[in-house]
Amino acid sequence: xxxxxxxxxxxxxxxxxxxxxxxxxxxxxxxxxxxxxxxxxxxxxxxxxxxxxxxxxxxxxxxxxxxxxxxxxxxxxxxxxxxxxxxxxxxxxxxxxxxxxxxxxxxxxxxxxxxxxxxxxxxxxxxxxxxxxxxxxxxxxxxxxxxxxxxxxxxxxxxxxxxxxxxxxxxxxxxxxxxxxxxxxxxxxxxxxxxxxxxxxxxxxxxxxxxxxxxxxxxxxxxxxxxxxxxxxx
Amino acid sequence: xxxxxxxxxxxxxxxxxxxxxxxxxxxxxxxxxxxxxxxxxxxxxxxxxxxxxxxxxxxxxxxxxxxxxxxxxxxxxxxxxxxxxxxxxxxxxxxxxxxxxxxxxxxxxxxxxxxxxxxxxxxxxxxxxxxxxxxxxxxxxxxxxxxxxxxxxxxxxxxxxxxxxxxxxxxxxxxxxxxxxxxxxxxxxxxxxxxxxxxxxxxxxxxxxxxxxxxxxxxxxxxxxxxxxxxxxx
DNA sequence: TGATGTGATCTTGTATACAATCTATCGCCG
DNA sequence: CGGCGATAGATTGTATACAAGATCACATCA
Numbered sequence: 001x002x003x004x005x006x007x008x009x010x011x012x013x014x015x016x017x018x019x020x021x022x023x024x025x026x027x028x029x030x031x032x033x034x035x036x037x038x039x040x041x042x043x044x045x046x047x048x049x050x051x052x053x054x055x056x057x058x059x060x061x062x063x064x065x066x067x068x069x070x071x072x073x074x075x076x077x078x079x080x081x082x083x084x085x086x087x088x089x090x091x092x093x094x095x096x097x098x099x100x101x102x103x104x105x106x107x108x109x110x111x112x113x114x115x116x117x118x119x120x121x122x123x124x125x126x127x128x129x130x131x132x133x134x135x136x137x138x139x140x141x142x143x144x145x146x147x148x149x150x151x152x153x154x155x156x157x158x159x160x161x162x163x164x165x166x167x168x169x170x171x172x173x174x175x176x177x178x179x180x181x182x183x184x185x186x187x188x189x190x191x192x193x194x195x196x197x198x199x200x201x202x203x204x205x206x207x208x209x210x211x212x213x214x215x216x217x218x219x220x221x222x223x224x225x226x227x228x229x230x231x232x233x234x
Numbered sequence: 235x236x237x238x239x240x241x242x243x244x245x246x247x248x249x250x251x252x253x254x255x256x257x258x259x260x261x262x263x264x265x266x267x268x269x270x271x272x273x274x275x276x277x278x279x280x281x282x283x284x285x286x287x288x289x290x291x292x293x294x295x296x297x298x299x300x301x302x303x304x305x306x307x308x309x310x311x312x313x314x315x316x317x318x319x320x321x322x323x324x325x326x327x328x329x330x331x332x333x334x335x336x337x338x339x340x341x342x343x344x345x346x347x348x349x350x351x352x353x354x355x356x357x358x359x360x361x362x363x364x365x366x367x368x369x370x371x372x373x374x375x376x377x378x379x380x381x382x383x384x385x386x387x388x389x390x391x392x393x394x395x396x397x398x399x400x401x402x403x404x405x406x407x408x409x410x411x412x413x414x415x416x417x418x419x420x421x422x423x424x425x426x427x428x429x430x431x432x433x434x435x436x437x438x439x440x441x442x443x444x445x446x447x448x449x450x451x452x453x454x455x456x457x458x459x460x461x462x463x464x465x466x467x468x
Numbered sequence: 469t470g471a472t473g474t475g476a477t478c479t480t481g482t483a484t485a486c487a488a489t490c491t492a493t494c495g496c497c498g
Numbered sequence: 499c500g501g502c503g504a505t506a507g508a509t510t511g512t513a514t515a516c517a518a519g520a521t522c523a524c525a526t527c528a
Binding site (some may be wrong): 244245246279280281282283286301302303 | 512513514518519520523
């Protein structure tokens with residue numbers, strides 16, 4: 001929203017980010033058809049940059065762009081969701097394995113600082129704040145892997161799973177459990193134990209039977225009460 | 235090139251594929267600036283679909299699209315290349331691990347058929363044909379993982395690494411070694427041994443010290459004799 | 469002689485106009 | 499009364515026009 005455009009970022013880039021945000025936060029629901037003209041009008045630009053933004057989103061898999069049929073937000077099936085989490089778990093595990101071997105002292109320091117920040121949010125019982133700081137924690141692990149490409153891929157998928165990840169905090173005492181798991185992850189990385197770090201991060205991603213079922217159940221609950229899902233996600 | 239357009243594929247989609255092909259096969263060299271007007275003229279369309287194609291390529295990381303500076307093909311550093319292969323190895327390993335547990339009899343049959351086809355090309359000493367069939371072999375492994383999302387990610391990265399993978403066959407008796415490795419992969423998958431399949435696939439990707447150094451060396455050799463690289467890659 | 473500033477030209481980014489195709493409504497026929 | 503087809507409206511895809519910024523060359527000055 002800040003109009004301080006010191007660096008003239010490409011218009012379609014900004015648009016992509018804004019539309020992305022609305023999809024990821026659930027303002028635009030799955031199944032919604034995004035009308036180019038409406039978007040153009042609502043953002044005060046012509047259709048051209050809107051189209052370019054949509055193409056970028058389609059390339060990232062966030063929307064489904066079928067020829068002559070327009071852009072629709074795909075309804076992510078439970079199966080598809082499971083697949084994505086399965087990959088996410090492995091990418092995180094890989095980051096952890098590499099980080100345990102490659103992390104620098106200053107990076108470890110920053111990771112621990114991020115963990116302490118999470119601790120504060122946890123103690124304060126503030127899930128929203130915890131959610132935010134959790135993102136930072138994971139970002140630090142990605143960086144510590146010292147594989148830039150891997151970090152980008154992990155961050156991209158992380159973003160795409162954001163709505164579901166957030167949802168997950170609604171499950172009873174997920175925050176506490178998550179915090180415990182972070183502890184284990186840090187310890188493994190600090191100890192330079194790659195396999196243990198990988199295992200800890202893999203376990204940290206919600207794909208194991210119960211947790212994933214919880215997630216899907218919560219999702220169905222939200223969908224059942226048709227529209228409020230957007231508000232609930234925000 | 236076939237004009238049998240029964241299904242009206244989007245124009246920018248076709249363009250993306252064609253430009254992608256030229257990048258991946260080395261017709262357009264790293265460092266090249268892709269001029270929108272030139273591309274439009276050479277494909278006989280206006281700048282609009284060309285731009286849309288470029289945006290897609292940029293989203294996939296195949297080109298670098300900087301605001302007001304145009305599209306340039308990034309010079310992939312050895313470090314970056316190593317990072318990408320490191321991720322590729324892990325994705326392949328994951329496919330193998332899952333495939334060992336989930337492959338169906340008919341899929342295993344097809345995988346073995348693909349392997350036999352590779353054998354024929356190997357015996358005939360035809361690296362070009364082997365290269366092509368090798369792609370099919372890996373595609374079968376992706377499918378057998380029964381994780382559609384993973385399969386897509388793996389295929390996308392596979393495509394992006396295509397030029398280098400191809401280059402690698404120039405190394406002495408790489409084809410023979412590759413073939414041996416396929417054998418081991420198939421055996422592990424058929425035996426349902428996920429960890430062994432994962433290890434075999436991880437080892438199959440050229441990132442280990444010597445092989446990777448060979449690759450980079452070959453690359454430098456080609457770059458040294460400036461332009462012929464394109465021809466050599468094709 | 470080299471560096472810096474200014475202007476011309478070229479390229480990208482955005483808007484608008486037009487063409488092609490898809491959807492939906494209405495009417496017709498069984 | 500229901501199903502099918504044609505036409506009108508709307509929406510996407512492509513082309514073109516115009517605006518804004520970047521590059522490069524040239525000239526001027528130290």
